[in-house]
Amino acid sequence: MTALSITILAGFLIAILAPFLTRLMKHRAAFVLALYPLAVVMQLLALQRGSFTAPSIQFPWVPSMGLWMTFTLDGLGFLMGMLIAGIGTLVILYGGEYLRDDPYLERFFLWVIIFMASMLGVVTSGNALVLFVFWELTSISSFFLIGYKFEYESARAAAWQALLVTGAGGLAMLAGLVLLGQITGSFEINQWLQNPKLVQESSLAPAAFILILLGAMTKSAQFPFHFWLPNAMEAPTPVSAYLHSATMVKAGVYLLARLFPVLGGLALWNQVVPWVGLLTLVGGALLALGQTDLKKLLAYTTVSSLGGMVFLLGLGTPLAVKTAMLFLLTHALYKGTLFLVAGGVDHAAGSRDIRKLGKLAKLMPFTTLAAGLAALSMAGIPPLIGFISKEYVYESTLYYSNLPFILTGLAVLANVANVAVAGWVGIRPFWQQPEQKDEDLHLHKESVWLWIPPLVLAITGLFMGVFSQGAAQTWVAAATSSVLQEISKVKFSLWHGITPMLILSIVTLIIGVVVYLTSRTLIPGLAAFWKKLSFVGPNLFYSRSMRAFLSVAGWQTKILQSGYLRYYIITIIVTAVTLAVVTLATRYGRLPNPQWTQPRFYDVIFIVIIITSAILVTRAVSRLATITLLGAIGFSIAILFLLYSGPDLAMVQFAVETLTVILFVLVIYQLPKYTKSNYPIQANVLNIIVSVAGGVMMAVLMLLTSAVPSNSTLAPYFMENSLELAKGRNVVNVILVDFRGLDTLGEITVLMIAAIGVFALLGLKKGSKSGGNR
């Protein structure tokens, strides 16, 4: 496991190096970069000899808080890992060709590899918090990949939408994981799995379950959060194939499967999860039938299939879990292929509209072959693996204890849509005449690296079907065992004799073919229907709430950020005074008596200077007079600091006052003519009230503070240990750079940010004027 973890984590380093490599080698960098996922595949395959498990390893993260980066591998992680790394290898090769002349190819490689490493991190994490970190990283890389064509408004909007939806779900999930951590006292997932009773008996368990389910639902595009996935088709096709079909969207399914031993025993699980899945399964399928864009068709059927997996996990019988795992594998194989095919078609023909495409078989024979195999698998026709998977789905629903016939009927309905869509995407563009003539199509031949990856995937699907007792069987058995936490036997075969499932399969196929043939009337009809219904759709809800959110933000900004310095100061002072008065009023009886000390005569001198200057400032008629009087105040305060033994403070105050003068000298010529503003009398009264209130409040607070006897142990501690521990006699400076050094680090960072802000405000305004001398 150590070696595997290091390989996986090395992905982040490789990702950072990828742009440089891309600059050197152009699109050929793909051949080097593909070695990374290939290495992961090899290491996983080497582990296959054992029981697909690897002893977990721990890197210290924050050991003082009991946090360890635990990595572990079991059958479920193995299955997901194979999909991620295997399809990842093909997607990198494919992407290099697909985006060959794209100026931002390096960004594609960067984010795809970051995604790959994070996703592998998700499925090998043994610690819930580590899992969460990787989970969020996949959301972020998905954001950048959807927004890859950032010049387009639609791509940016889709990227935002995906990030906000999955990000919000991720936060809910974090809360859920923290609750589980509170219940069990550990964030090690293994600890959770070993003590399911502990969780199930807790009163917090339902809350944790719902929160985690929200995370899984948003990530795996479950209704009503499904809408971001079809919009995410703005991403380049290899990204859609990889993130939004084969791997990332399965993270939610993975999470549910991973926590099935803990949460599956809750009564809520059976009441909620199957229905969420079923709604998505059927809804996605029906929505798919109204689409004409290749990628949208695939996206909605992906939503439907993800619903299917969640539904099966929700049923929770050993058979259903087994089916879910098989479906996970099958779906990635055929849907990944079809997405890659769609990209190839788009590349060669310049369109993704199924009505405009046709007769491509001669032009792109290998793509046609890949598409055909994947379509047969998706339609569930033997001997492809999709057939076995569909049989299992029917078996799971038919023998379920509750409403078996309704569940089976709905599953048939969803599969009918799958058959039709499989035909529309995988058969029709290649064999049939196009429905509409389009002069804009520029057909050209398929490129080698655009057909090899989908063909490899498609043939894998074929082999896994024909030799179903090989890899598919062992992998699914291993994954099922780790979900159910007991050794599970799986035996796949293409022929079971005449069973109810076989008859259902045939029925599905026949209806599916009928639907396939009626596309000319069905698609526009359904599309119009969905459009009519869109006013209740969650997409609209999303855009409405975004708009409302932005207008509230705009409204409060307009109030709080008026742009006038005087209003800012008034707001700050009034808020501070109100808070102080309220606090003081609630403790009225317990306030200490202020202590007075006799002021020395030189104190009085400076206080008089300060008061006189302050009054004169308000009457000053020129800028020079104002700045001089303010300087007098500042320097007098600095001297007071000095008199009351604060030399460090005094020095800083002196330096700041000096710099203020310099600043003033620099800007004096640029300022507009000083006009004594004649505020209306009410405004002046308000100003006077606010400033007097601020002054009085500060004075009272100072008096009260100095009257409280200091019983803090902090000051003596610093005084005593400054020399001993930090080797310095100037306690103020020792506190700044050593004892509270982290605060100082934060403060100087803020200083830097402030400078950047000033630069942004002034530098941009000056524009090219200042460009000459830098």
Add this chain to the structure above:
Amino acid sequence: MQRSIILPVATRYLMPLMLVFSIFLLLRGHNEVGGGFVGGLVAASALMLYAISTSPSALWKLLPLDPRFIAAIGLFISLFSGFIPLFYGKPFMTGMWIETPLPVLGKIGTPTLFDVGVYVLVIGVVVWILLEFAEDE
């Protein structure tokens, strides 16, 4: 406008003195009054004095680096000083000191380096901000 000769001539002597003084403040900071922050402010005043007495563009030429880089380098030095203890298996920002004091500099340790970073950053930030306000006439 007629320029006064007094300020440029005074600056020629004042600026180096102030810069030396700022370094003095920085180095004595750990034991006596002073420190990186105030030292940086003094150094920045010295540089700005030069900018006023000659011209902002003259200061641009005088600086070895863009003040933005100076500020960034300062932040980096401070951050880096915090990382040094990590190499010795100690928590971030643990103060570590060289056993024997060096001549002139005195005792040197990671907090000293941290303070140097603050000093450099303050010079960079202040000069940067003030030069943004300044314009050549």
